Amino acid sequence: MRCPEILTLQAVCVCVSVCVSVCVAMQQYPAAWSHYDVCKSRIYTEEGLTWDYMACQPEATVMTKYLTVSLDPPNITCGDPPETYCTLENPYMCNNECDASTDELAHPPELMFDFEGRNPTTFWQSSSWNTFPKPLEVNITLSWNKTIELTDDIILTFESGRPEQMLLEKSLDYGKTWTPYQFYATDCLDAFTMEPKTVNELTQRTLLDIICTEDYSRGYVWKYDKTVRFEIKDRFALFAGPRLHNMASLYGQLDTTRNLRDFFTVTDLRIRLLKPATGATMVDENNLSRYFYAISDIKVQGRCKCNLHSNSCVFDKDKGKLGCECEHNTTGPDCGRCKRHYHGRPWSVGSYLPIPRGTANICIHSSHGPVHRANASSLGVANRNQAHVCDNAMLLCQNGGTCHHHQRCHCAPGFKGVLCERTRCQVLGPCEEYPTAGQPSLHHPLLLGPPGLLLSLLLPLVVIWFC
Numbered sequence: 001m002r003c004p005e006i007l008t009l010q011a012v013c014v015c016v017s018v019c020v021s022v023c024v025a026m027q028q029y030p031a032a033w034s035h036y037d038v039c040k041s042r043i044y045t046e047e048g049l050t051w052d053y054m055a056c057q058p059e060a061t062v063m064t065k066y067l068t069v070s071l072d073p074p075n076i077t078c079g080d081p082p083e084t085y086c087t088l089e090n091p092y093m094c095n096n097e098c099d100a101s102t103d104e105l106a107h108p109p110e111l112m113f114d115f116e117g118r119n120p121t122t123f124w125q126s127s128s129w130n131t132f133p134k135p136l137e138v139n140i141t142l143s144w145n146k147t148i149e150l151t152d153d154i155i156l157t158f159e160s161g162r163p164e165q166m167l168l169e170k171s172l173d174y175g176k177t178w179t180p181y182q183f184y185a186t187d188c189l190d191a192f193t194m195e196p197k198t199v200n201e202l203t204q205r206t207l208l209d210i211i212c213t214e215d216y217s218r219g220y221v222w223k224y225d226k227t228v229r230f231e232i233k234d235r236f237a238l239f240a241g242p243r244l245h246n247m248a249s250l251y252g253q254l255d256t257t258r259n260l261r262d263f264f265t266v267t268d269l270r271i272r273l274l275k276p277a278t279g280a281t282m283v284d285e286n287n288l289s290r291y292f293y294a295i296s297d298i299k300v301q302g303r304c305k306c307n308l309h310s311n312s313c314v315f316d317k318d319k320g321k322l323g324c325e326c327e328h329n330t331t332g333p334d335c336g337r338c339k340r341h342y343h344g345r346p347w348s349v350g351s352y353l354p355i356p357r358g359t360a361n362i363c364i365h366s367s368h369g370p371v372h373r374a375n376a377s378s379l380g381v382a383n384r385n386q387a388h389v390c391d392n393a394m395l396l397c398q399n400g401g402t403c404h405h406h407q408r409c410h411c412a413p414g415f416k417g418v419l420c421e422r423t424r425c426q427v428l429g430p431c432e433e434y435p436t437a438g439q440p441s442l443h444h445p446l447l448l449g450p451p452g453l454l455l456s457l458l459l460p461l462v463v464i465w466f467c
Contacts, residue, residue, distance in 0.1 A: 035059070035247075036358060039311050039327040048417030053328060055308040055350035055358025060151040063144065063300045064113045066315055066322055071109060072139040078125045079106055084289065085128060088161050088279050091287040098125055109140075112295045121296050123159040129276060129291035132283055138293060140271040142300070143175060146322040147334050150264045152301035154230040160294035161277025164217055165191045168230055171268040178270060182230050183212035191274075199231040204238050208263055226296075232264065251352035265305055271298075308350025308358060309335035329363035338363035367405060 039056035042049055071077065078085075079100030086094035099105040107125035114122055129136040154168070166184040171177060185191035194212035202209065216228040233244065240250040254261045276291045284290065304313030306324035313324050326335035328350070329342040338347045344364030351359040397409035401420030404410050411420035 036251075036308065036352070037311050038357075039309075039360070045418065048419060048422055050418045053360035053362050055352060055360055056311040056327065057149075057306060057308055058303045058311055058313040058324070060301055060303045063148055063302045064142075064298060066146075067113075067142045067144050067300075068320075069109050069112070070141045070143070072141070076126050076138050077108060078127050078292070083128060085125075085292060086287060086290045088277060088290050091284060091290050094289065107294070112140075112298050121159060123294045123296035125159070125294040126273075126292050128289045129283075130288050132285050132288055135274065136276055136291065136293075138273040140273070140295075141175065142269045142271075142298070144267060144322065145174070145320070147172075147265060147267050147305040148302045148322075149261075149305050150232050150266065150300070150302045153232050153299075154269070155297070155299040156228040156271065156295060157226050157297040158228065158294060159226070159296040160292055161279065162217055162226065162228055163273050163275060163293065164277055165275035166217070166228065167272040167274060169270040169272060170266045171270070172262065172265060173267065175268045175270075180210045181269075182210065184214075184217050184228060185212060186214060186217040188212035188214055199234045202235065202238065207235055207238055208259060235264075248355040251355060251358075255352040255358075269300070304334075306335045308352070309360070328360050329365075341366050 036055050036057045037059065038054055040051050040053045043052040044050075077100070078098035082097065082099040082101075082105075084094055085096040085098065086092070087096070097105050098107055100108075107123055109124050111122040112124045126136070126138055163184065164186045168181040168184070169178045170181050171179075183192045183194060188194045188196040192212050196214045197211040198213055198215060199211070202211070236244055236250055239253050240246045244250075254264075273293050276293055278291060304310075304322055304324055306313065306326065307330070309328045309330040310324040310326050313322055315322050321333075323333050324335045326332070328335070329339050330347065331337060331339045336347070342363035343366050347363060348361040350361050353359065397403050397411070397420050399415040399420045400412035401409040401415065409418065409420045411417070414424050416422050416424050
């Protein structure tokens with residue numbers, strides 16, 4: 001049938017019953033490419049409405065908004081006392097001043113994370129190399145007080161020349177221990193006794209190798225050569241393809257290979273600046289104010305690690321830390337343990353498999369094991385085990401029903417169903433459960449449930465001509 005361009009609600013309802021297969025296809029296609037952003041959804045079983053649980057994770061975001069930064073040595077920032085700098089290209093051009101007591105001339109660490117696009121550019125700057133041959137070394141530590149998963153390249157933008165020697169390190173235990181992520185040098189053999197290599201030379205077997213690259217260590221400031229990268233996406237592409245079109249393959253690898261998952265997981269990052277740009281093989285000892293570090297921007301993209309038990313992570317300003325808003329009866333900053341009274345089986349991380357919605361591995365109430373609902377369907381989603389039928393937080397019995405041992409709802413007279421959501425047919429009166437001929441059923445699975453489900457099904461029909 002042909003639908004009018006502008007549909008009334010009544011016309012849409014009739015159209016839904018005829019065009020359900022089209023709507024389902026339109027719903028399922030985006031879901032197949034989702035990034036595990038839904039933790040649970042309504043499903044319909046032979047007994048009625050209940051919940052279906054899925055693995056879920058927060059959206060990726062800019063993580064530099066939530067970090068704290070520390071420098072070692074702590075007094076390495078320029079400006080106290082005030083200092084004048086020369087340019088690397090011209091040792092006689094010395095008109096750059098740093099003075100911590102003047103806002104316009106100060107370069108504190110927080111300027112590495114402020115909004116870029118201003119003119120002039122804002123940046124952090126170190127003291128100059130005043131005590132040669134002692135090396136000018138600086139450690140910049142970025143801490144989140146939370147486990148995060150990296151989802152994009154780490155990018156450092158230098159306002160001075162890029163360092164001739166640098167090391168990027170990571171910690172998984174809040175800075176107690178550190179492991180190398182990548183070495184950077186103009187000469188990897190000389191600096192770190194390592195053969196130079198690029199990320200493009202890595203394979204699936206060698207993805208976890210720690211390499212030294214010479215690609216980002218030129219001494220002079222070139223117009224398009226200010227950045228230093230740690231390439232996350234190029235490593236993802238080894239499994240997901242060059243345009244990351246096959247994320248299912250990557251998720252499958254992350255699910256089954258813990259070392260791979262841990263490789264992209266951090267609580268802290270440390271940038272070790274070991275030797276500033278010199279632009280030459282010899283250092284000009286008579287003009288050491290040419291040598292320093294300056295960073296205008298640091299980009300870190302990622303998401304909170306919630307062990308696939310949460311799709312939301314919030315920043316507590318009072319505590320100054322991130323925390324997952326846990327689902328699946330889990331708790332903790334990373335949803336890393338079961339809630340009280342939900343230790344019916346050992347806690348487990350959620351699973352990306354089976355693609356595309358994964359397995360929630362929810363915590364079970366201590367009084368019983370998982371309840372299996374046969375023939376459960378959620379617009380074509382495969383059957384899953386259900387943790388429990390009802391509780392006092394998420395799965396409330398409807399229409400005056402009461403939850404009994406998390407296993408069933410005791411329904412009030414006149415109602416039935418898993419959650420007491422359906423009206424009983426009265427023997428002596430009319431049955432409101434079934435529609436009369438020619439009328440759409442008000443209990444059809446596609447018309448029952450939260451408004452969001454109804455709207456999500458109806459919206460595509462408004463913009464198409466044929467049902």
